[in-house]
C-alpha cells in the first residue's frame with residue numbers, strides 16, 4: 001500500500017464544504033424530554049439555494065428557530081461567515097454578544113447561538129420569513145418595506161430628532177431606503193399595490209411581500225419557512241424565479257419546503273431530516289433517489305415497502321420519476337391504477353398514509369400543495385414531554 005497522500009480535487013468538493021456561509025455543528029435542541037433536533041451538523045454554501053426537507057415534526061422549524069435566535073440551542077455551534085472560505089481566520093476577541101471579527105473588519109464570523117435575535121438579523125445578516133405570514137397588515141406595502149430598513153434610518157438620524165429636522169444624512173438614507181423598497185416591489189410584482197394596506201393583498205402577494213421585506217435588510221442569508229405553502233402553480237413558478245434572482249444577487253437561501261416541485265427544481269443542496277436527525281445531504285439527484293429519503297418522506301415503515309407497486313406509484317407522484325430510478329423496475333402494466341386527484345386513497349398501502357397539509361395560513365389550499373406533507377406519529381425517544389419549554 002502506498003503512503004502517498006492524494007490531495008482532494010477542488011472540483012469535486014461541493015460548494016457547501018468549500019465555501020459555507022452558515023455552518024451548523026452538533027446542534028441539539030431539547031424540549032423537556034423531547035429531542036426535537038439531535039446532534040445535527042450541516043453547511044449552507046455561499047450563493048446556494050439549500051433546502052431543508054423532511055416529514056412533519058422532523059425538526060425543520062426548530063433548526064430555523066435556532067439559526068435565527070428564536071430558540072437558544074441546548075448544545076451546538078452555529079457560525080455565519082460573511083467572508084469567503086471555510087478557513088476564515090478568527091480573531092481572539094469575543095464580545096459578550098458572541099461577535100467575532102477578523103482584524104480587517106471584513107470577514108466577520110458570527111456565533112449565532114450566543115447572539116440575541118435582533119443582532120442576528122441586524123449584524124450577522126440573517127433574515128427570515130415565517131410559516132404563518134407576519135406582516136404589518138394595517139400599514140401599506142411600501143411602509144412594510146421601509147420599516148424593515150428602520151435600523152439604518154435611525155443610525156442616519158444620529159439617534160436624535162435629526163430625521164424630523166431633515167439632516168442631509170437622514171434625507172440621503174431615506175431616499176436610498178425608498179429606492180431599495182421600489183427595487184424589491186418591482187422584483188416581486190407589487191409596484192401597483194405599493195399604497196395598499198398589506199392586509200388587503202391576496203395570499204400569494206403577501207408571501208412575496210414578506211420576501212421583499214426580508215430582502216430590504218440586505219441579508220447574507222435568507223431563511224424561508226415554507227414559502228410555497230398555499231401558492232397556486234403559477235405563483236410557485238414565480239417564486240422559483242424570484243428565489244433564483246435572489247441567489248443571483250449573491251444572497252444565500254435556506255428554505256424549508258414541502259413542495260417537491262420547488263425543492264427539486266431550484267435547490268443546489270438538500271438536507272433531509274427525520275425525527276431530528278439528518279438522513280441525507282447532497283444534491284437533488286442523490287437525495288431524490290435515496291431509498292432512506294423516499295421511505296421517510298413517504299411515511300413507509302421500511303424500504304421493502306417500495307417494492308409494492310402502489311407505493312412506487314405514490315413515490316412518482318410525490319417526488320417525481322427520477323426518484324424511482326435506482327429502484328428495481330416494475331412493469332407499468334402491473335401497477336394498480338391510481339387516480340391522480342386522490343393519491344393517498346389510491347395508494348392505500350403506505351403504513352403512514354399522507355395526510356392533508358396542515359392549515360398554516362387559514363387559506364383554502366390547492367390540490368398541489370395538499371399532497372406532499374407526510375404524516376406520522378413521532379416515535380417516543382426518551383421521556384416524551386411537550387411542556388413547550390426549551391431546556
Ligand SMILES: Nc1ncnc2c1ncn2[C@@H]1O[C@H](COP(=O)(O)OP(=O)(O)OP(=O)(O)O)[C@@H](O)[C@H]1O
Pocket residue numbers: 031034036054055056057058059060061062063378386387388389390
Ligand atoms: N416550543 C416547543 N415546545 C415543545 N415541543 C416543540 C416546540 N417546538 C417544536 N416542538 C416539537 O419538536 C418537534 C419538531 O417540531 P418542528 O416544528 O421543528 O418540526 P417541523 O419539521 O418543522 O414540522 P412541520 O413540517 O410540521 O412544520 C415536534 O415534535 C414538535 O412538537
